[in-house]
Amino acid sequence: MKIKADSKNFGSVLRRRGLRLTRSREIIWEEIHRHPEIHRNAADIYRSLKKKGYKISLATIYRTLNLFVETGLARSEDLGEKHSHFEPDTPGAIHGHLICLTCGLVKEFKEEKLREELEAISHYFGFKLSKYSLQIFGFCDKCSRYTIKEKSKS
Amino acid sequence: MKIKADSKNFGSVLRRRGLRLTRSREIIWEEIHRHPEIHRNAADIYRSLKKKGYKISLATIYRTLNLFVETGLARSEDLGEKHSHFEPDTPGAIHGHLICLTCGLVKEFKEEKLREELEAISHYFGFKLSKYSLQIFGFCDKCSRYTIKEKSKS
DNA sequence: TTTAATGCAAACATTTTGCACCCTG
DNA sequence: CAGGGTGCAAAATGTTTGCATTAAA
Numbered sequence: 001m002k003i004k005a006d007s008k009n010f011g012s013v014l015r016r017r018g019l020r021l022t023r024s025r026e027i028i029w030e031e032i033h034r035h036p037e038i039h040r041n042a043a044d045i046y047r048s049l050k051k052k053g054y055k056i057s058l059a060t061i062y063r064t065l066n067l068f069v070e071t072g073l074a075r076s077e078d079l080g081e082k083h084s085h086f087e088p089d090t091p092g093a094i095h096g097h098l099i100c101l102t103c104g105l106v107k108e109f110k111e112e113k114l115r116e117e118l119e120a121i122s123h124y125f126g127f128k129l130s131k132y133s134l135q136i137f138g139f140c141d142k143c144s145r146y147t148i149k150e151k152s153k154s
Numbered sequence: 155m156k157i158k159a160d161s162k163n164f165g166s167v168l169r170r171r172g173l174r175l176t177r178s179r180e181i182i183w184e185e186i187h188r189h190p191e192i193h194r195n196a197a198d199i200y201r202s203l204k205k206k207g208y209k210i211s212l213a214t215i216y217r218t219l220n221l222f223v224e225t226g227l228a229r230s231e232d233l234g235e236k237h238s239h240f241e242p243d244t245p246g247a248i249h250g251h252l253i254c255l256t257c258g259l260v261k262e263f264k265e266e267k268l269r270e271e272l273e274a275i276s277h278y279f280g281f282k283l284s285k286y287s288l289q290i291f292g293f294c295d296k297c298s299r300y301t302i303k304e305k306s307k308s
Numbered sequence: 309t310t311t312a313a314t315g316c317a318a319a320c321a322t323t324t325t326g327c328a329c330c331c332t333g
Numbered sequence: 334c335a336g337g338g339t340g341c342a343a344a345a346t347g348t349t350t351g352c353a354t355t356a357a358a
Binding site for chain 2: 078080096098100101107109111113114117118121122125126127128129130131132133134135136137138139140141144
């Protein structure tokens with residue numbers, strides 16, 4: 001838990017851009033750091049904060065998350081559902097996701113070799129890699145033990 | 155152009171499932187095969203067919219594309235825009251996309267080594283790989299020659 | 309104080325759906 | 334000619350935005 005250190009960095013990133021460090025932004029920042037491995041969507045975050053007694057509108061959640069993404073403080077991922085999922089963006093934390101098509105389990109993985117390979121591919125096609133998004137869909141250990149596959153309702 | 159052969163397969167896939175081979179389905183099938191490398195969204199396909207004189211509703215386009223995806227005849231990709239893009243799904247054609255953040259150019263690539271690597275990663279985490287989705291965002295050769303980067307309006 | 313940030317509701321964009329009618333098998 | 338397929342319009346979803354109000358700096 002180095003939320004403190006992150007928070008400090010978070011504040012300075014905003015200040016450097018002339019943006020304000022508001023209570024709402026702090027709360028949302030802390031919320032997405034609480035379980036960074038669980039990539040949450042805007043509505044989840046909204047409900048979660050409401051339950052904790054914070055009255056932050058969904059519009060503000062969206063504006064704040066987008067602002068985090070634009071300033072490089074967070075990233076937005078498409079995990080095969082219709083909404084976006086958000087996660088803190090720590091430098092060098094580029095990774096992929098394994099997603100179970102049965103139970104919806106999401107597991108992060110990070111492979112340095114893979115990163116090098118993607119950079120080589122980009123280079124080969126004359127592209128300058130900026131970021132990548134990699135999702136592997138399949139069936140997790142537990143779910144692939146059963147023959148009957150049911151659709152998860154995400 | 156082996157649309158003919160594909161069409162035949164297309165018909166039998168439907169029949170095998172007790173689905174009907176309608177004119178609409180044929181037209182949409184041919185349309186997504188016309189330039190399979192250009193991944194198009196539902197609205198594009200709708201406009202394109204309308205221009206050609208086919209009166210197929212957007213609802214049918216969606217229902218048909220979803221049906222194609224469910225039966226494994228096509229795949230749906232998220233290329234960083236708010237809508238989905240569709241492409242024919244030929245077996246073994248699993249690939250990634252390089253997407254230029256400036257001009258929107260989309261280039262497909264296929265790397266056998268990469269596929270093996272992803273399979274190894276899945277295996278390591280106890281996942282059975284079913285499909286994957288890989289997007290590399292960056293700047294294409296042409297666009298990275300200019301220092302001033304403008305946002306594309308996709 | 310001044311101007312960015314917020315809440316609210318309305319607007320948007322994309323995709324899905326209910327229902328009456330149509331057409332394939 | 335029965336049941337799946339289609340068009341149309343309405344609904345559902347996820348996200349953005351205009352505007353008046355609030356609150357950082």
